[in-house]
Amino acid sequence: MNVLFVLYGDLSGNSGVPLKLHARELARLGHDCAVALPPGASTEDGDPIAGLRIASYAEALAHPASLFADGRPADILHAWTPREGVRRFVAAYLATRATPWVIYLEDNERYLATTSLGLIGMHEETILQHTEDVISRWTPDGMPHVLRHDHFIALADAAVVIQDKLRPEVPPWVPCTTVMPGTDLAAFAPRAPDETLRRAYGVDDGERVIVYPGGLNDFTRPGIESLCRAVGLINARGRPCRLLRSGPVALDFLHRLPPQVAQFVRDLGALPRAELPALYALADVFVQPGKNHPFEDLRLPGKLPELFASGRPVVLPDTNIASMLRDGEDALLHRTGSPEEIAEKCLALMADPERARRIGEGGRRFAEKHFDPRKQAAILEEAYRDARAAFDPQIAARLWTGASQDEALPSLVARRIRLLADAGNPNGEMLRAHASALEFGVARARGLEAGMAWRDAEMIKRDAQIEEIRGEVATRDGHITNLQRGVSDLNARVAELGHVVASRDLEIQAHQRQAEVIRSSLSWRVTRPLRALANLWEAARRRVRGDQRRP
Template sequence: MRVCFLAPELLPNQGGVGTYSVEILRQLAGRVDLTVLTPLRQRGTEVYDRNRLEEYFGGRITILPISEAHDTFRYNLAFQRAVRRYLGREGRQEKFDLIHSQHAHMPDLLVRKVDRRSVATVRTMHTTILGQRQGIRIARELGGRLESSERWQMTLAPILGMAERSILRRPHDTYIAVSEWMRRELVALKVPSDRIHVIHCGGDPERFRPDLRQPDRLRSSPERRTVLYPGRPTLVKGAGVLARAIPQVIEQFPNAEFVFTGGGAEEFLRIADLAPDVASHVRFLGYLPYEELPQVYAAADLVIAPTYYEDFPIRILESLASGVPVVASEVGGIREVVVTGSTGTLVPPGRPESLARAIVDLLGNSELRARLGAAGRKRIVEEFS
């Protein structure tokens, strides 16, 4: 079988879609004939070109960077156009049997037919445009400034919504919902239920393991306890509510330390406007190599995801696989893996007092953290690996 895999995110991956793409390609490599279309990415002076990407996957996949990606919302359109050009020009020779697309990036938005054929399309639904817009709207109403990509999403919301509806109406596509919650959202958007298959995202318990734990890797001093926020702190991902919760946590637990991985440091500090004595408890590590993430997760005492809208975040699965408990918002598919009192704590979205209380309760109870972490890893191994 010849498969064309559309990867709007890949190494160095920007988020959950990138992680999903990397891991599924690792599993598929050598089992099917794979051609991956992806934007060319650069981090600092490092360029992730075709040779570097193909080498990462052992030379068993053809990877074609067909556009350029920057850390902005607009690169999606350039990638969509490049996908249309490639499949319109090369599709005649390649004779693909299947296209695997990632939503809500909509990389196949402009593709109708390949070589005048309606090639079967499988679309993994990580999120929806409608859901993202609702989450951003709620986050904005509860206070805070939108990040640049969020402003673009809201500005283009009517156009993006129409584009999404046009994709979801295509009559022969098959959908992978990464949670039961996403399946229900697709049914509400009029996608026939018999074309939806629920396949949860998984964590890799062999890569993410408790035995990798070295707390001093994250702690700035031995007495500190680290709260890890993996990812870009945008408003919809809870940056505003976290900014209001941090001072409350520091007041009640002075040894707490908040560590961020990924971009967005300057944006978050503008949103947070933290007093100097509180800001000294916040550190930003920036983007880290994909290979270092297992050690980073394992070193944390607690991982947080105070989001307003999320389907089934891979970062939560990686945290639990590492034996680290999670404090997360009670939204979306998160409720299918995080259970209060069992694998972590769920809190209402947009409630800084509830978020702060949950963080303090876990930081102050090492036995509870250990019990929740062990139960979380067990659940990943048995149900979500």
């Protein structure tokens, strides 16, 4: 078979390690493997697998047959998780050639989708208040789409899950197989510790070593800090102990820890994979911190297969694959993830070397049973064969068209399960009923989005009207301001005139006082008869003049 893996990121990421191991073992089984990587991902691989061809999405879409030695395109697509970039690639690929495809699940995709949107302020309780277009604009290609990833899973010809707890994420019409990640059992086989390396990493004679290989992010930070504090407690109880941590992103909280805790933590940074087996051999105990959580429960940390294979006792939370383990025989389980509980588990192992040895050997047997890459590749190969055998190219051709890339995914799922029902699926009536429910949901969503679009348009109109009214109000406010200025000017003029009138009133009063003085004087009284004669004389003259004017 020609197998084309479709990865969402770099091969150097967490998913790249198990993918390359699957490719290596499939090649041993006679299959030809290639991997398509998204734009921006490096096509260089520092730990290459012989025969694994690496191509970009664009190259794989443009020249699908050039990826394989026999000059044919892929016989099967292996979509590595339902991330949005992977979904678009698969839709584009299937639109040009009918090919069976398998979806691979390794995480709680819904948690990843909602958390990713939460980082930009679109919190889970408000996500459904946004349209699909808005959510799409804020969903990176490397993350699942909160409204699309589950429908993408429902379109697959088969599903492969990393652990059984992910099976409920797969709808019943999609065949599902559990394929656990393999690990290099030879590279990580138990070995004696390198004393020179112990000294190079600053481990003192007599100190016990806890090894934790893992990256730092917002999700892992609380657990790693609890582990560091547990190491402080172990030392405080008289057992010299040092934590050797490796992984990308430096521990950014060490300065917040008490000095008597931080001094026992050695942050080695990201080590080359070739150096990890020697680091693991220094461990007296491995600790996977954390606690039961919706995200933690549906994943399988990539380090666990390597830790179990190394033959040292592993202390891990009672979540994800813990139900497959025998507590006290294959591993030790912690329930709360608190520093006190982790310290207690580690101290118990350090105090009983024989028990620690037995648990480490039990973990190694568990790895050989569940993480053998050859066994897991054989299971994966069988899943591929079953998918190809059940594949109906006519259904695929009717489902995956150029137009389907822009079609709502629930509509595609409804069409697919109707086609399956029409092809004689024994659960045909149930599939048709489910298709009807999906179609109603799509119609309802479109109606709601149309209503939202109409309301948005009305709001835009009203906003424009409000702005127009605001403009008119601003204009009138300007007029009022001008009138107020005029009134102020008039008031100032009135006040000025008031001052003038008051001044004139004072002058008149002064004149009246002067006249009163004159009238009350002796000369005024003596000359009164003369003034009376003058008045009579003036009146007589006016009468004479009047008589002369008559004809």
